[in-house]
Amino acid sequence: MTMSTSVQTPSALEECSVDSLRAWRQVVGNRFVPLQLTGPEPFAGTLRTTVIDGTHISDICASAHRVERRAADIVADDPEHLKLTLQLSGRGVVRQDGHEAVLHEGDVAVYDTCRPYVLDYPDSMRSLVMVFPHRMLGLSAELVPSMTATRLAGDSGIGRVISPFMTHLAENLTQISGAPGVRIVRSALDLVTAMLSDELLRHHSSGESWRQLLSAVQRYIEANLDDPELSASRIAAVHYVSLRHLQYLFSHENQTVSGYIRQQRLERCRMDLLDSSLVDRSILHVAHRWGFSDASHFSRIFRATYGSSPSEYRRGGEAGQRSAAGAERADRRSA
Structure with a gap:
């Protein structure tokens, strides 16, 4: 040898x-x-x-x-x-x-x-x-x-x-x-x-592995919406995928990663603004709670998405809830 x-x-x-x-x-x-x-x-x-x-x-x-x-x-x-x-x-x-x-x-x-x-x-x-x-x-x-x-x-x-x-x-x-x-x-x-x-x-692309990964990424995003530093690059790193690969994943749903994050944050804010138990919380508090660090930016994209400012939306929600409550009391009296 x-x-x-x-x-x-x-x-x-x-x-x-x-x-x-x-x-x-x-x-x-x-x-x-x-x-x-x-x-x-x-x-x-x-x-x-x-x-x-x-x-x-x-x-x-x-x-x-x-x-x-x-x-x-x-x-x-x-x-x-x-x-x-x-x-x-x-x-x-x-x-x-x-x-x-x-x-x-x-x-x-x-x-x-x-x-x-x-x-x-x-x-x-x-x-x-x-x-x-x-x-x-x-x-x-x-x-x-x-x-x-x-x-x-x-x-x-x-x-x-x-x-x-x-x-x-x-x-x-x-x-x-x-x-x-x-x-x-x-x-x-x-x-x-x-x-x-x-x-x-x-x-x-249509296999179970893709759906599993997409579901895991979406769960991670939804669990971290309150973090203003949440980003596509961080999500990619946490899941050991490239940024390009992550974007490919969301393209199958006709979405972008940043678009999905924004959509989920806005929806959480919308629900908070409709929640009468949270009426004492300011618009800024609601925005910060779900990862929006800039109040004016939040107001702009909220209006663009829902057709009214956050404060207008909250007032409308309160009015709707009062109307519904009044109608319910009237129904009880007429009964």
């Missing part, structure tokens, strides 16, 4: 070459999470890897082999990370969550280290593998299982734009370092998020 390792600057790129499966297990088998590796001999493998902004990026070239992440090897304190694989050459098969993706050159798949998975490489292969915390992918945790081990084609749609970028990333690992490297990696993950979002829009 021979093993050679070198570290280069400026990117702190680590390189390691082995000439046996046993040595490959030592290099790869516990590098990030415990993995089971099997395959025929003779075996040869080369690993080039670097870490940028918490993302492990590896260029892997190896003989035929199989990688398994087994349930028995998963423990509660394992890091909650996702893996992305880009097939650079050869063929790969990714299996997780009951899905199977057959990858050819340029294809991408994502899988979760917290659940069992299998990677099969029937022949010599080369892949770019990125390992990163889930929060760095702009996609809700609720949607990830629907997208694991799904082939994201590199030869069609936006994959024709994204796959070449990722391939160049693999070819230029030595050039990725410092602040520019961080930007490049984040750009790569943004592109992958766009790729996954496109796949969801084309194949899962």
